[in-house]
Amino acid sequence: MMPAMPGHDLRTAFITGASGGIGAALARVMARAGIQVALAARREPELSALAATIAAEGSTARVYPVDVGDPAAITAAVLRADDECGGLDVVVANAGVAVQRWSGKIDWHDCETMLDVNVVGATATLVAPIARMVERGRGHLVGVSSLAAYRGLPKLAVYSASKAYLSALCESLRVDLAKAGVAVTEVRPGYVRTGMNAGAGKLPLELTAEAAAQEIFDAIVARKAVHAFPLAMAAAMRSVTSLPNALWDKIAPKMT
Numbered sequence: 001m002m003p004a005m006p007g008h009d010l011r012t013a014f015i016t017g018a019s020g021g022i023g024a025a026l027a028r029v030m031a032r033a034g035i036q037v038a039l040a041a042r043r044e045p046e047l048s049a050l051a052a053t054i055a056a057e058g059s060t061a062r063v064y065p066v067d068v069g070d071p072a073a074i075t076a077a078v079l080r081a082d083d084e085c086g087g088l089d090v091v092v093a094n095a096g097v098a099v100q101r102w103s104g105k106i107d108w109h110d111c112e113t114m115l116d117v118n119v120v121g122a123t124a125t126l127v128a129p130i131a132r133m134v135e136r137g138r139g140h141l142v143g144v145s146s147l148a149a150y151r152g153l154p155k156l157a158v159y160s161a162s163k164a165y166l167s168a169l170c171e172s173l174r175v176d177l178a179k180a181g182v183a184v185t186e187v188r189p190g191y192v193r194t195g196m197n198a199g200a201g202k203l204p205l206e207l208t209a210e211a212a213a214q215e216i217f218d219a220i221v222a223r224k225a226v227h228a229f230p231l232a233m234a235a236a237m238r239s240v241t242s243l244p245n246a247l248w249d250k251i252a253p254k255m256t
Contacts, residue, residue, distance in 0.1 A: 008221045010140075012085040014038040014078055016068050016125050017095030019046035022144065022192060025213035026092065031059035033217070038081040038088070040064040040074070041095065068095040069116035071124035078128035087132070090220060092142040093125040093166070098159045111158045118162035123169060130173075130182065137181040142220055143170040147190045147228060150237040154252050163188075167226075174225055187216050188228035 013030050017023035019041035027037045031054045039047045044065040051061035062084060066077040082088045097117045099110045126141050133139025148156055149163035167186055174184035191206040207215075207230060219227035228234035240248060 008033065010035050010089045010221075012036045012038070012088050013090035013092065014040060014064075014081050014085075014088050014125075014129075015092045015094055016040045016074070016121070017144075018050065019043040022189070022209050022212050022216070023092075023094045024050050025209040026094065026216055027061065028054065028057075029210075029213045029217045030090075031061060032057065034059070035090075036060045036062070036085055038062045038064055038085055040066050040068065040077055040081075042067050068121035068125065069113075071120055074121055074124045075128040078125060079132075082129055082132055087136060088129055088139070090140045090142060091125060091129050092144065092216075093122040094142075094144040095121055095125075096144065096146075096163075098156070100155045100159075102155050103157050106157065114158045114162050118159070119165050122166050126169070126173065130177070133182045134177070134180045139181070140183045140185065140220060140223070141170070141173060141177075142185045142187065142216070143167075144216070145170070145186050145188045147188050147233060147237045149188060150241050151248065151252070154255060170226075183223045185219055185224055186226050187219055188226065188234065189215070190228075190230050190233040 013035050015023050015027050015037060018027050018039035023041065027039055027050060031037050037054065039050060039061055041047055042065065044063065047063045047065060051063050054061040062081065064077045064081055066073050068074050078091060095117055097114050099114060101110055122143060126143060129139060143166045145166045146163040148160045149167040152160045170184050170186035177184060189212050192209055192212045215227065215229050
């Protein structure tokens with residue numbers, strides 16, 4: 001394993017949703033920074049290919065095929081990685097699912113998929129290492145939320161709600177764990193071009209997965225409580241939280 005580079009003391013990181021998109025990009029950014037990465041997702045071939053790429057670049061990656069939506073399975077994977085990596089310094093709950101649907105046509109299947117991954121899976125991922133991190137007196141939990149957490153967005157009812165849940169979870173964990181030496185960072189990306197939205201047209205202020213990953217890594221190193229980006233879109237979304245509901249109800253439908 002490469003030694004940690006100047007600017008941080010992180011040795012190991014566990015990342016869900018690492019088979020593509022932001023997760024894969026973040027794994028490569030962290031590996032280049034000298035961090036041994038544990039890659040978790042359902043798609044084993046993609047994880048193995050990424051691990052091989054990381055190894056070819058001179059870093060170390062371990063592969064943990066797992067269904068993040070299965071809380072028992074993801075808990076076991078985190079704890080196994082903690083054992084095999086010699087203790088996890090960072091655990092990133094990045095895996096997420098988004099289904100865009102007008103609420104008049106949404107069904108339970110749409111809801112169940114998002115809740116299993118975005119709520120249950122993310123919670124299990126972040127909770128799994130806490131007792132060990134507290135015992136060690138160090139560690140860093142990272143939740144990848146979204147700018148959609150600020151308000152309920154049209155055609156994204158369950159997705160917005162799931163990300164608002166993750167934001168509140170991270171905030172409570174941060175408050176509780178600060179004195180135990182465990183940091184918590186919540187990141188709220190805007191539009192990021194990934195496989196999830198590959199068929200969409202040009203998105204407002206969209207970022208590449210690589211650019212988003214660098215933003216997230218910098219926020220982790222800086223131990224930020226919350227990092228929302230890109231700046232202009234984050235500022236706009238923060239501003240609408242203060243709007244009266246009647247005004248938001250008129251504005252929101254025009255965002256689609």
